[in-house]
Amino acid sequence: MSMKISNQNPKSQSVLITGANRGLGFGFLTHYLKQGNTVIATCRNSDITVFDSLIKDYPNQLLIENLELTSEQSILNFAQKIKENKVTFDLVINNAGISIEENFGNWTAATFETNFKVNTIGPALLIQAISPFLKQGSKLVQMSSGLGAIALNINPEGPYDAYAVSKASLNILTKRIATKFYTQQIIVVAINPGWVQTDMGGAEATSTIDEAIKNMTSTINVLSLKNTGTFISDTGELLPW
Ligand SMILES: NC(=O)c1ccc[n+]([C@@H]2O[C@H](COP(=O)([O-])OP(=O)(O)OC[C@H]3O[C@@H](n4cnc5c(N)ncnc54)[C@H](OP(=O)(O)O)[C@@H]3O)[C@@H](O)[C@H]2O)c1
Numbered sequence: 001m002s003m004k005i006s007n008q009n010p011k012s013q014s015v016l017i018t019g020a021n022r023g024l025g026f027g028f029l030t031h032y033l034k035q036g037n038t039v040i041a042t043c044r045n046s047d048i049t050v051f052d053s054l055i056k057d058y059p060n061q062l063l064i065e066n067l068e069l070t071s072e073q074s075i076l077n078f079a080q081k082i083k084e085n086k087v088t089f090d091l092v093i094n095n096a097g098i099s100i101e102e103n104f105g106n107w108t109a110a111t112f113e114t115n116f117k118v119n120t121i122g123p124a125l126l127i128q129a130i131s132p133f134l135k136q137g138s139k140l141v142q143m144s145s146g147l148g149a150i151a152l153n154i155n156p157e158g159p160y161d162a163y164a165v166s167k168a169s170l171n172i173l174t175k176r177i178a179t180k181f182y183t184q185q186i187i188v189v190a191i192n193p194g195w196v197q198t199d200m201g202g203a204e205a206t207s208t209i210d211e212a213i214k215n216m217t218s219t220i221n222v223l224s225l226k227n228t229g230t231f232i233s234d235t236g237e238l239l240p241w
Contacts (some may be wrong), residue, residue: 005085015091016092018095018126019042023094029214037061040064058157063085065078065082066078069118070122078130089134089135092127092141098114098115123142123173127177136186142191143187144171145163148167149172152239184218188227188229191231194212195207212234
């Protein structure tokens with residue numbers, strides 16, 4: 001599931017996007033390819049026909065790799081591929097995520113575990129595995145959620161408990177990673193995309209994918225080291241943890 005890339009654009013940045021086959025991930029992918037960047041797009045499905053038109057339009061800019069975030073072996077295999085392809089990253093978007101909903105009264109360990117594996121443990125182990133390939137001054141963006149903010153405690157009656165717990169954990173992971181990477185001037189933030197019309201967000205959501213991607217990519221573009229270790233909205237406002 002991989003191909004060689006040979007982007008000749010001197011201003012090209014190298015961008016990693018997880019969960020790039022649909023939703024916000026696919027929106028980020030399309031945006032960064034259109035801007036002339038090289039994108040390493042990951043998905044967990046071997047059916048990559050979803051990428052066909054992008055491969056046709058951007059044949060020298062797109063590398064597609066398999067990544068299943070619940071598998072440590074898959075994460076290690078991915079890091080090995082990155083090493084073999086001699087790729088280093090200017091921007092990493094830890095986008096892939098899952099939201100399994102369950103109302104209080106019907107909680108199961110399996111639901112808490114799956115949300116936590118995909119939304120917290122997977123990103124943690126991925127960051128560790130690819131850390132040798134992060135450029136000095138690169139950016140690491142963690143797709144969090146307002147539901148993960150303890151200070152906001154959004155919709156506590158809803159069935160989002162396991163998801164909220166996993167994103168709150170992703171938030172403290174973000175803060176800790178920001179400190180570890182500070183000397184390399186790597187900027188690490190958690191971002192809340194807003195409520196977006198994807199499979200996860202549903203049709204009732206308030207933002208389109210295009211709006212959310214426009215806002216988030218503009219925000220990411222102007223991030224500097226003074227923003228590291230913060231939780232921000234799609235438009236770059238500081239959010240409480
Ligand atoms: N949409 C919203 O309103 C909203 C709000 C707040 C935060 N977010 C966050 O934004 C991010 C993107 O959300 P979205 O709305 O675009 O979701 P989505 O449409 O449901 O897409 C989720 C993506 O994550 C991938 N994924 C799920 N489980 C995975 C696993 N075990 N290993 C690897 N990849 C996996 C999916 O791959 P498959 O196609 O193989 O399932 C898919 O590519 C998520 O982290 C989400 O929590 C979204």
